[in-house]
Amino acid sequence: MTDNRQIEELAKREYEHGWETEIESERVPKGLSEETVRIISAKKNEPEWMLEWRLKALEKFNAMQEPSWAHVAYPPVDLQDLYYYSAPKKKPQLDSLDEVDPKLLETFDKLGIPLEEQKMLAGVAVDAVFDSVSVKTTFRENLAEAGVIFCSFSEAVQEHPELVKKYLGSVVPTTDNYYAALNSAVFSDGSFVWIPEGTRCPMELSTYFRINDRETGQFERTLIVAEKGSHVSYLEGCTAPQRDENQLHAAVVELVALDDAEIKYSTVQNWYPGDENGKGGIYNFVTKRGACRGKRSKISWTQVETGSAITWKYPSCILQGDDSIGEFYSVALTNNAQQADTGTKMVHIGKNTKSTIISKGISAGRSQNSYRGLVKVNKGAEGARNFSQCDSLLIGETCGAHTFPYIESKNASAQVEHEATTSKIGDDQLFYCRQRGLSEEDAVSMIVNGFCKDVFNELPMEFAVEAGKLLAVSLEGAVG
Amino acid sequence: MLKITDLRARVEEKPILRGIDLEVKPGEVHAIMGPNGSGKSTLANVLCGRDGYEVTGGSVQYEGEDLLELDPEERAAKGLFLSFQYPVEIPGVSNTYFMKAALDAQRKERGEEELDAADFLRLLKTKAKELELDTALLNRSVNVGFSGGEKKRNEILQMSVLEPRLAILDETDSGLDIDALKVVAEGVNRLRSPERSQIVVTHYQRLLDYIVPDFVHVLQGGKIVKSGDKSLALELEDKGYAWVSQEA
Numbered sequence: 001m002t003d004n005r006q007i008e009e010l011a012k013r014e015y016e017h018g019w020e021t022e023i024e025s026e027r028v029p030k031g032l033s034e035e036t037v038r039i040i041s042a043k044k045n046e047p048e049w050m051l052e053w054r055l056k057a058l059e060k061f062n063a064m065q066e067p068s069w070a071h072v073a074y075p076p077v078d079l080q081d082l083y084y085y086s087a088p089k090k091k092p093q094l095d096s097l098d099e100v101d102p103k104l105l106e107t108f109d110k111l112g113i114p115l116e117e118q119k120m121l122a123g124v125a126v127d128a129v130f131d132s133v134s135v136k137t138t139f140r141e142n143l144a145e146a147g148v149i150f151c152s153f154s155e156a157v158q159e160h161p162e163l164v165k166k167y168l169g170s171v172v173p174t175t176d177n178y179y180a181a182l183n184s185a186v187f188s189d190g191s192f193v194w195i196p197e198g199t200r201c202p203m204e205l206s207t208y209f210r211i212n213d214r215e216t217g218q219f220e221r222t223l224i225v226a227e228k229g230s231h232v233s234y235l236e237g238c239t240a241p242q243r244d245e246n247q248l249h250a251a252v253v254e255l256v257a258l259d260d261a262e263i264k265y266s267t268v269q270n271w272y273p274g275d276e277n278g279k280g281g282i283y284n285f286v287t288k289r290g291a292c293r294g295k296r297s298k299i300s301w302t303q304v305e306t307g308s309a310i311t312w313k314y315p316s317c318i319l320q321g322d323d324s325i326g327e328f329y330s331v332a333l334t335n336n337a338q339q340a341d342t343g344t345k346m347v348h349i350g351k352n353t354k355s356t357i358i359s360k361g362i363s364a365g366r367s368q369n370s371y372r373g374l375v376k377v378n379k380g381a382e383g384a385r386n387f388s389q390c391d392s393l394l395i396g397e398t399c400g401a402h403t404f405p406y407i408e409s410k411n412a413s414a415q416v417e418h419e420a421t422t423s424k425i426g427d428d429q430l431f432y433c434r435q436r437g438l439s440e441e442d443a444v445s446m447i448v449n450g451f452c453k454d455v456f457n458e459l460p461m462e463f464a465v466e467a468g469k470l471l472a473v474s475l476e477g478a479v480g
Numbered sequence: 481m482l483k484i485t486d487l488r489a490r491v492e493e494k495p496i497l498r499g500i501d502l503e504v505k506p507g508e509v510h511a512i513m514g515p516n517g518s519g520k521s522t523l524a525n526v527l528c529g530r531d532g533y534e535v536t537g538g539s540v541q542y543e544g545e546d547l548l549e550l551d552p553e554e555r556a557a558k559g560l561f562l563s564f565q566y567p568v569e570i571p572g573v574s575n576t577y578f579m580k581a582a583l584d585a586q587r588k589e590r591g592e593e594e595l596d597a598a599d600f601l602r603l604l605k606t607k608a609k610e611l612e613l614d615t616a617l618l619n620r621s622v623n624v625g626f627s628g629g630e631k632k633r634n635e636i637l638q639m640s641v642l643e644p645r646l647a648i649l650d651e652t653d654s655g656l657d658i659d660a661l662k663v664v665a666e667g668v669n670r671l672r673s674p675e676r677s678q679i680v681v682t683h684y685q686r687l688l689d690y691i692v693p694d695f696v697h698v699l700q701g702g703k704i705v706k707s708g709d710k711s712l713a714l715e716l717e718d719k720g721y722a723w724v725s726q727e728a
Contacts, residue, residue: 431552433578450572
């Protein structure tokens, strides 16, 4: 196929999926109702069982209350005032980068994001993204050869219904929590990954490619299943800035690892955090959970959270299989008026299960940054072990750091260790760096990066570099 | 090179420096001695632009420029170096990376090219060997878990790499045993040249056996009360600081 035809195809497909216009012309009212759910399902041509599942979730959701236990404060979200499916109000397509907020472009430049990608992120209609077309084709071929399924969630419902049916909601049930129930009812799309038995996924999978393919909504659903003895590393990059008013982003991610399987899930989250005064920004209320169902299985979460006005997120591991391992490595940075309440849950069920939690919270400006973690050891979890380390770093006088560690152990043989520290970037450290010739900004960035090193070491190389730069950008103006 | 005129400074409302006059010419080594609390470290910190030290009067000219107008990092790029009395730990930042970043930042500020990574490593290893510093320390976090002596040697290592025009050594001898003292002094002496100057701040004469100064000044109550050549240091050792106050 020539490049030209590929581009034409791509253009056509984008056109085919420009159904949002159609919906708007049908004037589906804002708001959440059975009607909304039915329309979403119909638009996606879903089978009956999928619709039923959504409707059941909606029913459960309608009986639930918004949780208020997190250490964050925000005005209530009016769910009836939201659009679902194409949910983020479709921004007008811009014709060129000239129409994009220069401040945004400046940020892109600092992140070193290439021009074509900038256009894509800013929502500029790109005539043809040559590179992505070819990249996408080759990676699809490679994956197909290995037997790996990596597609959008909608495709998976159509093409692999037996797998979706078997695993959807098996880790995060529709009744799990308020936002998970909401997501289950109205999720628009997402990713589906299935790694066959004994297969090492030949490349790191990333949402980046898929975003090229088609836009995803506010309510994504990700399901990753690693069959026995398989291995996959999945990268979720949320560097797409959103500039609307406070927007709700309620995603659900479910991971399933069978015997000897390993899933590594890395996130660099940089949603729009709102402006310096806390106006706008994303409410990031996300449920992420992995089930280590098989013996000796392993799930590792690594996250770098620098964005969002409010983050409410606890990537967790259910350690069912004997000798299974759960890991959580997190850097959460808040600046200005941002609020983050993030952490993890490690639930030890199988024998000799192990979990490690390394959390680094950095607060600057007037932000509030909380670590909330639960280590739960069930009765049968003979020989379970956990090590948790939660460090907080404060920049300036007006921010806050909080740690809420919960430990519930019902097995006497379990060993649970928790360490926590809070430190301030010292004037001593800053002066030392500056005396050696580093600017104040570079000094802060270096000290913060050093503080996060244990977590960055867990990230794939390119991500680690991006994460380091992100921290620097996010901290701009945090001192002095 | 450096001309300090009637410099006055205070810390938290408390006057510490009460009119310092000092001139340092290229190639000279000046020792500043004095009892605890006389203002030695304050002088070093004021010259390097540390926050929390308020200059209330006087002036400092460095290479014909008003030094007090410059940010600490600008002073560094212009060749001012402070060997800290208490070197600071920076967890998670490798010593090598830190020194490379510092050197690059200074070179950039001066409009020079960054040093190639391989050349830099070679330079760093050579200097570390000269200072008998375990090269394993180069890969460790800056000063984290270093012994007192290792920290001080690490300061001199940074100085050797950055090659400052004016180095201020603040109590570099404290915490060093005699062997380490010799090694450190050799490191400092290697940097002596007709263009480079040094200000050695010390409480004891012993360091000056190895770093021989051209001039010795006695600081007391925030003023230089006596100046002389290296024999003044020996005399002080003999008679104590009280002797100077009586004289003055």
